[in-house]
Amino acid sequence: MNEKIVVGHTNPDTDSAVSALIFSLYLTAKEDNFSSCIAGKLNKETEFVFSYFKKELPFEITKEEAKEKQVFLVDHNDISQSVACKENICGVLDHHLLSGIKTNQAIFFRVEPLGSTSTLIYKMIKERKIKIKKEDAGLLLAGIISDTLNLNSPTTTSEDIDFYYELSKIAEVDADSFSQKMFEAKSDFSGKSVEDIIRGDMKEYSFGGKRVAVGVAETTSFSYFKENKNEIIDTVKKIKKEENFDIFFFCAVDIINKNTWLFPSGEKEKELALDLFKAIEKEDYFLLEGVSSRKKEIVPPLSEHYEK
Numbered sequence: 029m030n031e032k033i034v035v036g037h038t039n040p041d042t043d044s045a046v047s048a049l050i051f052s053l054y055l056t057a058k059e060d061n062f063s064s065c066i067a068g069k070l071n072k073e074t075e076f077v078f079s080y081f082k083k084e085l086p087f088e089i090t091k092e093e094a095k096e097k098q099v100f101l102v103d104h105n106d107i108s109q110s111v112a113c114k115e116n117i118c119g120v121l122d123h124h125l126l127s128g129i130k131t132n133q134a135i136f137f138r139v140e141p142l143g144s145t146s147t148l149i150y151k152m153i154k155e156r157k158i159k160i161k162k163e164d165a166g167l168l169l170a171g172i173i174s175d176t177l178n179l180n181s182p183t184t185t186s187e188d189i190d191f192y193y194e195l196s197k198i199a200e201v202d203a204d205s206f207s208q209k210m211f212e213a214k215s216d217f218s219g220k221s222v223e224d225i226i227r228g229d230m231k232e233y234s235f236g237g238k239r240v241a242v243g244v245a246e247t248t249s250f251s252y253f254k255e256n257k258n259e260i261i262d263t264v265k266k267i268k269k270e271e272n273f274d275i276f277f278f279c280a281v282d283i284i285n286k287n288t289w290l291f292p293s294g295e296k297e298k299e300l301a302l303d304l305f306k307a308i309e310k311e312d313y314f315l316l317e318g319v320s321s322r323k324k325e326i327v328p329p330l331s332e333h334y335e336k
């Protein structure tokens with residue numbers, strides 16, 4: 029029997045890393061031995077969360093290494109964001125739009141439109157009346173905080189809110205001050221190149237046969253992006269070319285004031301920014317006022333545009 033793993037999407041974020049760890053424990057208790065993995069290097073926010081709760085990091089895995097294993101996907105269901113392929117997927121647990129994924133066999137599949145995969149995992153833990161450890165509750169809380177921007181994202185649901193308070197109680201964590209520390213860690217770009225930042229949270233989609241990619245950097249202030257905008261513009265163009273994307277946007281998101289600076293990589297992207305997002309054209313970038321969610325506000329108009 030092949031080894032079984034639980035893994036989140038490539039360019040892992042906090043929700044995908046904590047989901048892989050906690051859901052591997054859930055599955056191991058329920059049926060079989062699962063280990064947890066991450067599909068790439070962690071960002072500073074996620075590193076902060078794991079060290080805060082003194083948890084060991086899931087180990088990093090490549091597409092090549094994953095071939096030998098049975099792979100349970102958490103926090104994604106899109107092959108273009110995965111180290112898995114349709115031959116070795118053994119389950120999906122997620123909160124994103126459906127990608128039309130095809131598998132070779134019947135698999136466990138649960139997707140709910142919640143603010144985070146962490147929310148869904150805690151829902152399942154409650155359904156089975158399992159007692160959760162203090163640090164594990166803290167990790168799931170961090171997943172909710174990260175994906176819902178501390179309940180401020182338009183993706184936030186009533187279950188996210190309820191579980192946020194329940195989990196912070198169990199974890200004995202003051203969620204507001206903890207979220208501030210997470211967001212400071214997230215906004216620390218020191219030691220990283222502009223290219224690292226643009227590629228750090230980049231997601232790829234296939235819409236109407238087009239390869240569409242959207243990178244996001246969440247921050248508490250635009251100052252880094254103001255200072256580095258020329259290099260950012262050159263780098264988004266370079267990445268689009270290197271990766272052969274049909275469409276590529278990079279978005280800097282001010283998670284405090286909920287505004288997005290959209291950096292288009294070409295003329296087509298500029299057109300889309302004006303048509304689809306009603307963006308306000310600035311000298312070097314486009315302003316999306318009141319926008320903070322790739323999942324709810326940036327990807328759906330792109331998907332609709334190319335799938336129709």
Ligand SMILES: [Mn+2]
Nearest residue numbers: 043103145175
């Ligand atoms: Mn997520």
